[in-house]
Amino acid sequence: SRFEDTRGVSCFKAPGRVNLIGEHTDYNDGLVLPFAINRHIYFIIRKRKDKTVLLHSLNFNEVREFKINKLLGRENKWSDYIQGILWEFKKRKLSISGFEAIIYGDIPIGAGLSSSAALEIVTCYGLSAVFNLHIPELELVKLCQQAENEFVGSKCGIMDQYVSFFAKKDKALFLDTRLLKHRFVDIALREVGMLVIDTGVKRSLASSEYNKRRRECEETVKLLRNYIDNLSSLRDLTPELLEKYRSKLTQLQRKRVKHVVEENIRVENMVAALEKQDMKMAGRLLFASHFSLKNLYEVSSPELDFLVELAQKEGILGARMTGAGFGGATIHLLFKRDIPEYCKVVKKEFFNRFARNPNIFKVRTSQGVCQII
Numbered sequence: 001s002r003f004e005d006t007r008g009v010s011c012f013k014a015p016g017r018v019n020l021i022g023e024h025t026d027y028n029d030g031l032v033l034p035f036a037i038n039r040h041i042y043f044i045i046r047k048r049k050d051k052t053v054l055l056h057s058l059n060f061n062e063v064r065e066f067k068i069n070k071l072l073g074r075e076n077k078w079s080d081y082i083q084g085i086l087w088e089f090k091k092r093k094l095s096i097s098g099f100e101a102i103i104y105g106d107i108p109i110g111a112g113l114s115s116s117a118a119l120e121i122v123t124c125y126g127l128s129a130v131f132n133l134h135i136p137e138l139e140l141v142k143l144c145q146q147a148e149n150e151f152v153g154s155k156c157g158i159m160d161q162y163v164s165f166f167a168k169k170d171k172a173l174f175l176d177t178r179l180l181k182h183r184f185v186d187i188a189l190r191e192v193g194m195l196v197i198d199t200g201v202k203r204s205l206a207s208s209e210y211n212k213r214r215r216e217c218e219e220t221v222k223l224l225r226n227y228i229d230n231l232s233s234l235r236d237l238t239p240e241l242l243e244k245y246r247s248k249l250t251q252l253q254r255k256r257v258k259h260v261v262e263e264n265i266r267v268e269n270m271v272a273a274l275e276k277q278d279m280k281m282a283g284r285l286l287f288a289s290h291f292s293l294k295n296l297y298e299v300s301s302p303e304l305d306f307l308v309e310l311a312q313k314e315g316i317l318g319a320r321m322t323g324a325g326f327g328g329a330t331i332h333l334l335f336k337r338d339i340p341e342y343c344k345v346v347k348k349e350f351f352n353r354f355a356r357n358p359n360i361f362k363v364r365t366s367q368g369v370c371q372i373i
Contacts, residue, residue, distance in 0.1 A: 008047065010130055011373035013040040014122035015366040016107035017114045017163045018196060018331050019322050020172055020187075021289050022267040024297055026157030027214050028260050029178035029235035031267040034159055035187060036167030037196070037363040041105035041118040043126045044373075048098035053086070055079055058104040068098050074151065078103070081119045084147030085127070092143070096131040108359060111198040112323020116152070117160030120144035125165070125369045138180060141165050154207050155214050167368040174271050178235055185274050187365060192279050192317065193336040197346060198359040199303035201327030209299065210324045217260065220253045234260045259296035263289060283318025283333050287311075290320035290330075299325030303354060307332075310349055316342060331363075 015036035022032035048054075055064045057078050064079040066072050069090075071083045082101075089096065101123075107115040124144050128135045135143065144161040148154050158180070163173050171184035217234055225231050227245050234257060242261055246254055266285050273281040290308045294300040304321040307330045311319035316334035323329060334342060343360050350358045 009044060009373065010046070010126065010371065011042060011044045012122050012126040012129070012369065012371050013042045014118040014125065014164045014369040015040050015167060016118050017160060017167070018194070018329075018363060019159065020331070021270045021285060021320070022159075022263060023289060023293055023320075023322070024213060024299065024324075025260055025263050025267070026159040026175075026177045027155070028217050029233040030260060030264045032159045032175050032177060033172050033185070033267050033270055034163040034167075034175070035172040036163055036366040036368055037107075037113065038366045039105075039107040039113065039363070040366070041103065041107060041115060041122050043119075043122040044102040044104075045099055045126050045130055046101075047130060048100060050098050052098040052100075054098075054100040055082060056100075056102045058102060059109070068096065074153065078119070080152050081116055081147065082123050084151030085120060085123045085144065087151045088143045088147045089127075089133075094133050094135070096127060096133070099127070099130070101126075108198050108329075110202040110328070111196075111359075112321075112325070112328030113196070113198075114160040114164065114323075116148065116154075117144065117156075118164050120147055121161055121164040121369050126371075129371060137165065155211050163368070165368050167366065169365050169367045171365065172274065174267070178233070185271050187274055189279075191336055192333060193339055194363050195332040195334070195339065195343070196322075196329050196361055196363050197307055197332060198329045198361075199301070199307070199327055200356060200359060201301060201303055207324075209326060213256065213297065213299065216253065216256050220249060220257055223248065223253070235264065237261050239265075255296040255298070259292045262292060279317055279333065283316070286318030286320040286331070286333060293321055293325060297325075301325065301327050303327065303350075303358075304330055306350070306353055307346070307358070310346065314342060314345060 016039045017034045017036050019034040026032050051068045053066055053068055074080050107113050109115050121144055124140055141161045145158045148156050172187045173182050174185050175182040270285050300321055308319045319330050319332040322331045
């Protein structure tokens with residue numbers, strides 16, 4: 001009822017994403033190949049004359065209220081992402097007045113489809129537009145990543161925010177996270193479709209294990225610096241260098257590094273496969289990525305493995321877990337004509353094994369953040 005008057009309202013939306021391939025490479029300065037999906041977070045905003053911020057989440061049916069200059073602090077809620085953006089504004093001396101906003105999203109939460117990055121991007125972009133802040137594009141993306149790293153406390157790389165901002169329809173975004181440069185690769189798939197299957201397992205381990213994997217990678221780089229000059233991240237390692245110095249690493253470190261080094265190569269191979277429209281090759285790369293994440297990086301889960309192994313058994317083109325892991329979702333690449341039958345098989349088999357239904361949806365590509373009203 002506090003939001004009844006619709007005068008002076010602006011509305012923005014930012015998409016979630018699926019990372020086609022290049023998992024756990026972005027915080028290692030590596031290569032990634034995400035695309036935005038046709039699921040979004042909407043941010044409906046109106047300025048206020050005072051310092052009050054009034055936020056209403058339709059998904060959680062919750063209202064948060066605070067003063068622009070007195071944030072609530074981290075509460076482990078959806079509103080932390082918005083507070084994080086305001087915190088970063090303050091650090092950069094970007095001043096805004098109070099506002100009220102309604103937030104709604106149709107990205108499954110906790111499925112590894114980056115609802116959090118979409119919320120950060122749509123908030124930052126919306127506020128920047130409404131208050132004429134003129135934040136340069138890349139600066140805006142980095143601001144959102146910093147909000148998540150520092151205020152929310154998840155040490156994510158920059159991929160999710162980057163793709164939610166820069167994505168284009170019918171394109172995957174081939175991003176070099178070291179140079180922060182990207183080019184677009186066509187994925188206007190004619191006879192091939194993509195399914196996302198959300199296991200419904202909330203990624204409770206994801207953030208602690210994610211931060212742990214990140215630490216394992218950083219420690220390995222530190223160690224290898226004793227032997228390799230100018231090594232700034234795992235991005236600099238080649239399979240040959242890894243082989244040469246493998247005796248210096250623990251078995252665990254070898255596994256982690258091998259995944260990252262080979263995953264970067266798989267991203268380049270995937271770009272080549274898409275450019276040649278070689279969908280069989282694309283599918284094989286997805287499977288290879290999954291088994292590397294399962295066996296070497298150890299971030300999969302029984303449900304994710306079950307879905308990928310089922311995909312192999314059913315002979316579809318390819319599948320893998322996507323996102324940080326420990327639950328979340330898989331992406332499946334298959335001929336459109338096979339989708340209805342495949343969905344039936346997945347529902348039946350998954351239910352038989354886990355006694356609940358997975359959430360299956362077709363995804364299309366989408367453009368990045370934009371204003372709709």
